[in-house]
Every structure is written in C-alpha cells, then in structure tokens.
Amino acid sequence: MASKQNERIIAKYLINQASFKELDDLEAWIKKPNNEQEFLNYVKVNYSIDYNLKITDTVKTKKLISTLFKREKRKFRVRRIQRYSKYAAVFIGIMISIYVFKNVLFKSLDKDTTTPVIVTNIIQPGTDKATLTLEDGSVVDLEKGVSFITANANSNGEEIVYRIDDKKTKELIYNYLTIPRGGQFYVVLSDGTKVWLNSESKLKYPVSFIEGETRKVELVYGEAYFEVSPSTEHKGTKFKVFNQSQEIEVLGTEFNIKAYRDETSIYTTLVEGRVTVNYENRKQNLMPNQQSSLDVNTKNFLVKEVDVYNEISWKEGVFSFERKPLNEIMRVLSRWYDVDIIFDSKSLEEVKFFGVLGKDQKIEEILETIKNFKIIEVYEIKGKTIILK
Known part of the structure; x- marks a missing residue:
C-alpha cells in the first residue's frame, strides 16, 4: 500500500x-x-x-x-x-x-450510452486578475499583460510588489486588493510577506508598516496563503491576520486561511512554523499539519490533522480533492470558472469524489472526468450555468 x-x-x-x-x-x-x-x-x-x-x-x-x-x-x-x-x-x-x-x-x-452532454457555451478557466483600490479611493484593474506603477508598488498584471519604504512610516495608509470570481493574484507586501489570493477574495493591507508596531492585515473574505516575513527581520514585531470572527497571530510562518462568505466556517491550516488562533476571547495554538475550523454561527471550534497538500494545492495550479462531497467541489469550481452550478438531484450533492485536476483544464474536461467515473450521469452547460444530473 x-x-x-x-x-x-x-x-x-x-x-x-x-x-x-x-x-x-x-x-x-x-x-x-x-x-x-x-x-x-x-x-x-x-x-x-x-x-x-x-x-x-x-x-x-x-x-x-x-x-x-x-x-x-x-x-x-x-x-x-x-x-x-x-x-x-x-x-x-x-x-x-x-x-x-x-x-x-x-x-x-x-x-457508455448515457444521455449526450449538452454544451451551449465555452467557459474559460480563471486567470491572473484583480482590482486594486488605492488610498484615494481610485480603482485600478490589474490583469495579465498590463503593467501598472504607483509611488509604492509595481505590477506586471500577474502580481503586485510593494517597495520597502526607506522613510519611517508614521501613519498607516491602506490599499485593497480584490480578486473576482475567475481570478487569482499574488502580492508581496512592503515587509516582504508573500500572499497568494484565490478567487473571490479581498485583502486589506497597509502600503507600509510602522516600524516597531505589530504588522496587521485583514482578509476581508475569501482564501489566502501567507508566507510571512519573520519577526527577526522586523525588530521582533508580530504579524496578525484579521478576518470575520477570528485573529491569527504569527511570528514567521506559512499558513492558509479560507473564509468565504458563502461558507459558515473559517478554516486555518498551518503548513510550517507556529500560529495562534484567537476567537471568542480564547486562544488555540496550531502545529504544522493541523487545521482549525470555526463555525461563525455556532462558534464551535475544532482542530484536526489534515493532508496539507490538499488544502493548499490551489496556489500551485491544482485542484486536489480527497473524497470531498460534490457540492463542496462545485463551490470551488464555480469560483474558478465564474459559473453557477445547479444540482438536479439533492442526493448528488453528498456524493464523494477523489481526484487531482489541473486548474488550466477546460470545465468540460473536468466534468467529463467526473462523469466518466460515474459520479454524475450527465451535465448541461447553458451560458454561465451548469446543471448536474
């Protein structure tokens, strides 16, 4: 085995x-x-x-x-x-x-002689794109192949990199990076912290951090993978990520946070290093390969061991599903391909699937794979809507 x-x-x-x-x-x-x-x-x-x-x-x-x-x-x-x-x-x-x-x-x-697939529209995989909201409120579209430069950062359309401010910042000035459905983006903050943002996500962060003070950013919603610049390089200052009902405190580490608006739980997965999850006036330390889940409605908090690769493979251009229910898989696909997915039968939603698929595949190829493994019998694509039967 x-x-x-x-x-x-x-x-x-x-x-x-x-x-x-x-x-x-x-x-x-x-x-x-x-x-x-x-x-x-x-x-x-x-x-x-x-x-x-x-x-x-x-x-x-x-x-x-x-x-x-x-x-x-x-x-x-x-x-x-x-x-x-x-x-x-x-x-x-x-x-x-x-x-x-x-x-x-x-x-x-x-x-196989099942009902033929009905396709009336070609849906493209997601790509690098985001909107950047500057400190003055102006909004800039960032997309592959288009360069953009500000006084503090530059972007080639696939990433945005903030420059280290030689002058000591006294006031925090914030930017927002918003990733739409069908998008992804990569940002390097002014302290050297690297952040990968998944589809339908929004990050609030300062253009420059104040020297000697805790570095704080907010994952407003969505999913992000953080590779935090260690505190030893910033006079011992901690790094904190806020989102909805919890706060993540780190000293220098790699971890993933998933906090989508259409999901009731917030998932924090530690890859390496050490983090502390603060919630409801309580604290929980996580070890590598552990994932915490916080139900924002019931406030129920759990910690379990997970296969980290399955949780973070999205940033490597891969969908890795380990016996995930079809409704959860389809939420992931709907964000990446910017589509709505409807189940013709409620029972289909809980059927489990185990597969590794490339994010650059056409949606039809992924659906055909699922269909050929007898997970679904047929699917229809009508415009931006997919119906599973």
Missing part, C-alpha cells in the same frame, strides 16, 4: 508538480518489488486523471506522450541538465505504464 507521502508525490507527478527530491523518492519506491503494479493500481482506484489522456487511438496517444516528454525535458534542462537522463528514463517508463492502464481503465467507459 502506498504511503501517504508517496500518494502525494504520485498526485503531484501526474500533474507535473513534483520536485527533484520527490522524483527521487518516487523512483526509489517504484524500483522496489511489486511497487510499479502498486503504483498503477493506486492511481486507477483513487485518481481521476486529466481527461486529455483518455485516448484509445494509438497514434494520437504516442504523439501526446511525445509532447509530454518534450515538455518535461525542457523543464528539467532548465533546472538541472546533468540529471536529465536519469529522470527522462523514469518519465518514459511511467508514462508508458500510465497509458497501458488508462487504455484498460477507460475502455469500458468509451461504450
């Missing part, structure tokens, strides 16, 4: 997100007796693979594998050319094996 660590590496490998160290580990594991078959069995049972690979035509498949190989080769050459041949061999072997089991896996599915 594949370990939890190997499960994560397999998932990352299949969507081209694995590091060299992870490839080392995966290669060593596959070389052991019976593990190649274990690899194939594990993926077949547990994962829905990119629907683009569901090809029964041998010529097309060989062409696709060749394309994937060239892409992987370019990536490795840029990183570490002397290690290329070792990993290229691993890549070819595994890709051929994947093709073999996929051909078997999808063979029966190709004979």
Whole structure:
C-alpha cells in the first residue's frame, strides 16, 4: 500500500508538480518489488486523471506522450541538465505504464450510452486578475499583460510588489486588493510577506508598516496563503491576520486561511512554523499539519490533522480533492470558472469524489472526468450555468 507521502508525490507527478527530491523518492519506491503494479493500481482506484489522456487511438496517444516528454525535458534542462537522463528514463517508463492502464481503465467507459452532454457555451478557466483600490479611493484593474506603477508598488498584471519604504512610516495608509470570481493574484507586501489570493477574495493591507508596531492585515473574505516575513527581520514585531470572527497571530510562518462568505466556517491550516488562533476571547495554538475550523454561527471550534497538500494545492495550479462531497467541489469550481452550478438531484450533492485536476483544464474536461467515473450521469452547460444530473 502506498504511503501517504508517496500518494502525494504520485498526485503531484501526474500533474507535473513534483520536485527533484520527490522524483527521487518516487523512483526509489517504484524500483522496489511489486511497487510499479502498486503504483498503477493506486492511481486507477483513487485518481481521476486529466481527461486529455483518455485516448484509445494509438497514434494520437504516442504523439501526446511525445509532447509530454518534450515538455518535461525542457523543464528539467532548465533546472538541472546533468540529471536529465536519469529522470527522462523514469518519465518514459511511467508514462508508458500510465497509458497501458488508462487504455484498460477507460475502455469500458468509451461504450457508455448515457444521455449526450449538452454544451451551449465555452467557459474559460480563471486567470491572473484583480482590482486594486488605492488610498484615494481610485480603482485600478490589474490583469495579465498590463503593467501598472504607483509611488509604492509595481505590477506586471500577474502580481503586485510593494517597495520597502526607506522613510519611517508614521501613519498607516491602506490599499485593497480584490480578486473576482475567475481570478487569482499574488502580492508581496512592503515587509516582504508573500500572499497568494484565490478567487473571490479581498485583502486589506497597509502600503507600509510602522516600524516597531505589530504588522496587521485583514482578509476581508475569501482564501489566502501567507508566507510571512519573520519577526527577526522586523525588530521582533508580530504579524496578525484579521478576518470575520477570528485573529491569527504569527511570528514567521506559512499558513492558509479560507473564509468565504458563502461558507459558515473559517478554516486555518498551518503548513510550517507556529500560529495562534484567537476567537471568542480564547486562544488555540496550531502545529504544522493541523487545521482549525470555526463555525461563525455556532462558534464551535475544532482542530484536526489534515493532508496539507490538499488544502493548499490551489496556489500551485491544482485542484486536489480527497473524497470531498460534490457540492463542496462545485463551490470551488464555480469560483474558478465564474459559473453557477445547479444540482438536479439533492442526493448528488453528498456524493464523494477523489481526484487531482489541473486548474488550466477546460470545465468540460473536468466534468467529463467526473462523469466518466460515474459520479454524475450527465451535465448541461447553458451560458454561465451548469446543471448536474
């Protein structure tokens, strides 16, 4: 049985997100007796693979594998050319094996005779875009391919970076970064803290922090991943994130906060370091790989161990769903693709799905993958509305 660590590496490998160290580990594991078959069995049972690979035509498949190989080769050459041949061999072997089991896996599915899919509109995946509200109230659209410069920051349309203020700030001046549905953005604050913002999110932060005072930002709503510049680089000043009913206090760490307006719970997931969650005049320290959930209505507060990769994969361009109910998955997809999703049957909402999918895929490809794994029978796309049956 594949370990939890190997499960994560397999998932990352299949969507081209694995590091060299992870490839080392995966290669060593596959070389052991019976593990190649274990690899194939594990993926077949547990994962829905990119629907683009569901090809029964041998010529097309060989062409696709060749394309994937060239892409992987370019990536490795840029990183570490002397290690290329070792990993290229691993890549070819595994890709051929994947093709073999996929051909078997999808063979029966190709004979599916369910109602054909009805599509009346092409929906595009999300992209880098945001609106920046400046201190004077003016609003600027930030989008891929468009540059923007202020006295304090500059943006290339995919990120915005604030400059360190050489002059000592005496008054806090705030900017707001708002990410719409179908968007994402990355910001580097003036203290060097890095923040990744997911779709339908809003962050309030100062243009510059006051030296010696606690650094404070507010996640007004949505989801954000923080890589906080350590207090040791800022004369010991703490960093705090406020949002709705709680406050996160950190000294220098990485964590994820999910606080969407259409969800009743706030989730805080610690990746590394140490944070303290303050809520209802109480405090709770989190350890790495722990997640707290606070119900904003009942004030019920829970802490549990989680697979961190599944919680933060969104910032790496991946949807990683580990037996998540379909209604939760569809909320994620609706934000990224900026669509409304309707369930024809209430019972469908609680059906669970386990899959790793790329955020750059077309929505039709993702829906086809879910459909081919018998999670849904059919779907319809009408304008910006998707109906699941």
